[in-house]
Ligand SMILES: Nc1ncnc2c1ncn2[C@@H]1O[C@H](COP(=O)(O)OP(=O)(O)OP(=O)(O)O)[C@@H](O)[C@H]1O
């Protein structure tokens with residue numbers, strides 16, 4: 001198989017999604033280039049999380065195509081998609097609250113069977129997220145929000161994914177942790193993992209993203225390189241529009 | 247006379263048996279948020295497989311245990327694969343109803359294969375007892391304790407150290423997140439159903455040996471006890487289920503010691519209701535834990551109801567009204583009278599379960615309250631029968647609503663459990679409150695129906711009377727549904743959070759629905775009492791509650807015409823096809839399963 005570097009890693013094309021009668025996505029098209037950080041911006045209820053769920057196979061689109069590394073993801077189950085190399089940091093982190101931090105991180109390696117390499121990766125996570133070292137045997141549910149975010153990111157990395165999708169990774173975090181999380185996303189990305197992230201906080205996201213899309217009630221209203229969008233007045237407008245609609 | 251230590255030992259042993267059932271329920275609830283009402287049936291199947299192994303194949307005890315565990319596990323896997331997996335994307339109530347249908351089918355298959363007569367299940371262990379302190383303990387007690395502890399240990403090792411065990415734990419804490427880690431939820435479901443069934447089957451076998459008797463009535467009791475223990479421990483909480491079971495065993499055992507055997511179950515269900523009301527997440531759940539239930543509707547299948555023109559309804563009613571004028575047999579009239587009585591119950595249930603979304607599994611209790619009230623009013627106080635029946639309706643409306651009201655704050659499956667328990671409590675109170683209800687003897691010599699001094703004795707007059715009552719109730723209910731009140735009911739069903747946000751008082755509306763529904767069911771029970779002339783605490787049982795639910799689903803939840811059509815179909819069709827009585831429950835179970843799978847909105851659609 002030839003995978004040309006120019007072919008995007010992930011592509012959604014003309015996706016239409018419904019919850020019952022209500023349409024959430026209207027001809028949604030998004031691409032994530034290899035090695036890039038792509039950010040999806042949008043106000044409340046604009047359909048951001050649903051986009052993540054489409055990628056992960058948790059919600060099925062009514063029409064449209066989703067491809068990863070050139071192959072369609074439509075019709076695959078979530079575990080099958082995960083095995084293709086997509087890891088996720090869900091909205092509100094969704095840790096396994098009653099399992100220990102160690103177990104949570106190791107759950108990330110569920111699709112792998114190479115015990116020794118998994119143990120090494122666990123050590124690597126502890127260098128990447130040093131704070132977690134003392135918390136390994138603690139109940140994940142007892143951690144602070146910021147610590148939980150670290151666990152969720154470590155958990156996602158444990159599958160050695162080619163791409164991580166993240167839903168509002170900075171939500172509810174103190175400014176200190178927000179910076180830390182953004183820094184980590186950049187680090188992860190520099191190690192070769194593509195990132196697709198959903199954010200409400202445009203200015204933060206545009207700091208680290210390569211490209212960005214703006215979603216407004218299910219339609220992409222704006223997209224382009226992050227650098228260009230950062231100064232675009234329409235970002236503000238789209239935003240206000242988005243949150244008014246919600 | 248036994249000592250307190252004996253009661254304690256007995257309580258712990260029985261608790262151990264409950265634990266084997268409850269742990270399985272907890273595993274399944276954890277992963278699928280499903281109360282598996284078929285768990286007791288697997289326990290029943292386990293007991294009978296044990297009987298076949300011991301009595302016919304003469305297997306040694308260790309082999310018997312293995313045979314039962316494996317065979318029961320296979321039954322569990324089949325249930326998961328063919329009964330439940332196809333319903334994954336169905337409405338939330340579908341799997342619950344499917345497990346009820348499966349339990350009917352399994353119980354009936356066992357009954358048809360082995361006959362309903364009890365059988366002895368010898369334990370193959372020496373009959374000696376050792377003195378311990380002031381009590382005694384026998385080899386079977388030790389076996390049960392040993393099986394309980396071994397199972398707990400195996401389960402612990404599985405959950406803690408195996409990959410599949412991790413997947414089970416992860417899926418039970420957050421199913422979607424587990425899938426995002428690559429966990430195949432189908433395999434997890436398979437695993438928990440297999441384990442739950444193996445444990446349940448062994449439990450049934452051990453209980454059979456403990457009492458040296460097995461019969462088909464074990465099934466429902468086991469489900470109920472397992473559910474009680476599981477909910478007390480916190481639905482989905484495996485260690486909680488073990489503690490809940492031991493607690494239940496002790497409470498029952500001490501209760502029996504103080505009050506007598508007939509109170510055993512009463513304590514179990516009272517414990518359940520108290521826990522549900524005070525700590526719906528169980529005794530050990532942390533306070534912040536969200537209740538594991540959906541917050542909004544999607545509990546019944548949304549659909550567009552079939553619109554039946556008024557003239558068609560009028561023609562059908564007229565047809566049924568003039569039917570006795572034609573030379574129809576006594577038998578046909580009798581069958582249709584039963585259909586009308588069931589129709590009244592179905593009207594009641596379709597309002598409560600369909601329109602306002604409280605899926606009641608204890609609806610027969612409303613019949614019982616109406617029947618006893620009417621019977622006692624006419625017998626003890628010489629109230630004219632016509633008035634007594636109305637009194638039965640009113641009492642059922644009032645008392646029924648009062649009894650159900652603790653469950654108003656519950657949602658989804660918890661409502662079903664609570665109503666099931668309340669239904670059992672009513673029947674147990676009737677059994678034990680001898681001074682009023684005459685206890686197990688029942689009430690005989692109930693006077694026949696009469697209206698304004700004229701006795702209704704001929705089948706034709708009874709037919710007209712019950713048909714007219716049903717039609718009046720249906721018209722009233724139709725009016726109700728079209729009113730503002732009806733819309734509020736549906737709003738609560740579809741989204742109780744939003745309904746509350748709009749300022750609807752949930753308790754008030756739920757009460758109103760139960761008052762209306764209780765009245766209709768009470769009238770049905772009252773009429774039945776005077777038709778049967780004899781009733782006891784078992785006349786109106788859980789089987790009838792489930793039958794009513796099947797009728798209501800068949801017609802379409804919330805659908806008034808559907809409720810009556812469902813009653814005629816379910817009572818009438820077995821007669822038309824001359825299906826022998828012992829196969830009927832089996833057929834009902836299969837009908838329920840097929841409906842849930844292929845037409846959850848019923849014949850006429852949900853409203
Ligand atoms: N399971 C569901 N069933 C029905 N409607 C849903 C469901 N999930 C989301 N929706 C609706 O779809 C729309 C988009 O939801 P989504 O969660 O994708 O928005 P979002 O952009 O992530 O919002 P937020 O910023 O609040 O996280 C919303 O109107 C939401 O109410």
Ligand SMILES: [Mg+2]
Pocket residue numbers: 048049050091167
């Ligand atoms: Mg979201």
